């Protein structure tokens with residue numbers, strides 16, 4: 001019989017194609033580094049073989065609760081080994097990891113649980129206190145991790161028997177199936193659910209390995225909340241190379257400095273707000289600058305003063321930029337050898353730019369309104385648009401919003417930037433009506449809607465005011481109905497009862513709100529007002 005022509009045997013084949021999934025990184029790590037440390041939490045540590053046991057125990061639990069293909073599992077937890085394990089166990093059974101911000105209010109949690117149709121909730125004790133009621137209302141079962149590492153109460157997984165082999169990746173049939181669902185506040189009042197695929201997570205994690213220089217000697221301190229865009233993919237990236245995850249419950253500067261010294265931390269990542277906290281804390285005197293720590297920072301623009309001061313303390317600053325829709329960081333600002341020889345001030349200024357695309361991100365362009373690239377002149381402002389394999393699949397149950405985000409075949413970021421002659425981008429402003437406080441998104445509209453619900457408010461507008469510590473804080477402008485004597489204190493109490501605390505405006509300013517001829521609020525005028533050097537983001541004390 002004649003042999004089939006070669007052309008039909010070329011191409012995708014069982015032997016040469018396998019869905020890309022970051023679960024494969026743990027399969028390999030267990031094989032390559034079974035006795036190497038995988039995680040440290042409080043006084044305990046777990047090897048990769050022991051961590052594999054925790055993951056398997058979580059998988060068994062999920063299966064016992066009938067979690068399978070396409071099921072959303074919501075998790076609200078601090079940074080601890082079970083939270084790391086959830087990044088492997090939930091997708092391994094075909095489920096979708098929905099990590100939730102631990103500071104969310106009950107109303108938003110209830111909305112997310114209903115919108116995502118979550119089948120199960122996992123939580124640490126603090127998360128259970130936050131979520132318990134919403135989960136009960138939504139009729140979703142909740143499993144709670146124990147309070148302390150040694151405790152056998154609740155969903156106790158940390159003493160599971162070790163395993164020397166795992167084959168999590170085998171269960172993934174389609175690399176485009178969702179691995180995670182992350183809710184992000186955009187310009188709408190309700191958060192949108194960003195769906196991220198196995199394929200994108202795999203590529204993004206490898207991009208992180210290259211960008212941050214992770215290897216088997218890396219000791220990674222979890223100063224970034226794992227709930228924020230799945231810790232920018234670092235739960236997968238650090239394990240890919242057999243590095244150590246040092247889990248941190250809370251951002252407490254003294255504890256961070258202690259762990260850096262005690263565990264020989266080589267890497268950490270966080271929003272600039274954490275770095276400001278470190279610089280302002282007396283515990284910084286314990287820092288030995290001769291033991292460098294690489295710090296990847298993003299989520300909001302860092303100032304050059306911050307970068308310079310961190311440098312003096314032995315923190316090597318890496319600047320990242322991205323968004324939930326791009327699996328976290330999509331660009332990196334790394335300096336050329338010539339730029340490294342610049343004086344500290346000039347170097348810090350260059351580092352405050354957002355940089356150039358990750359090795360695994362395809363295109364990062366700055367475009368004008370017609371979609372044409374702006375000249376690389378460091379002056380012409382345009383919108384950053386992204387395209388490639390590390391972009392979300394879309395927003396869950398929000399076709400219009402997905403179509404708008406992908407208009408013209410690119411992801412619109414709503415961030416306004418210039419392109420420098422060396423092809424590095426620099427953010428100058430934001431077109432979207434978003435407030436970023438301490439690295440977390442806040443929708444102005446959500447706050448405005450609440451303010452409008454107050455019977456004394458006739459019109460309200462909320463903008464981001466610059467703030468030294470948090471980067472930005474919400475600031476509310478309010479027009480009252482005639483005869484009302486409402487003051488800032490009463491307004492604050494009203495908001496505190498109904499909003500997560502980080503979303504409560506820092507200042508309430510009672511004054512006529514500038515409008516266009518057609519009655520649209522002139523937000524740019526309000527933004528200009530709060531950017532005035534004489535403006536304080538904090539309520540004046542009377």
Ligand code: AMP
Pocket residue numbers: 184229297298299300301302319320321322323324325328354413414415427430436439440441
């Ligand atoms: P999120 O989806 O919560 O991660 O927020 C993404 C948004 O944070 C971006 O669209 C930017 O507006 C902002 N952002 C992220 N990284 C940076 C950065 N390095 N510099 C300035 N803004 C940033």
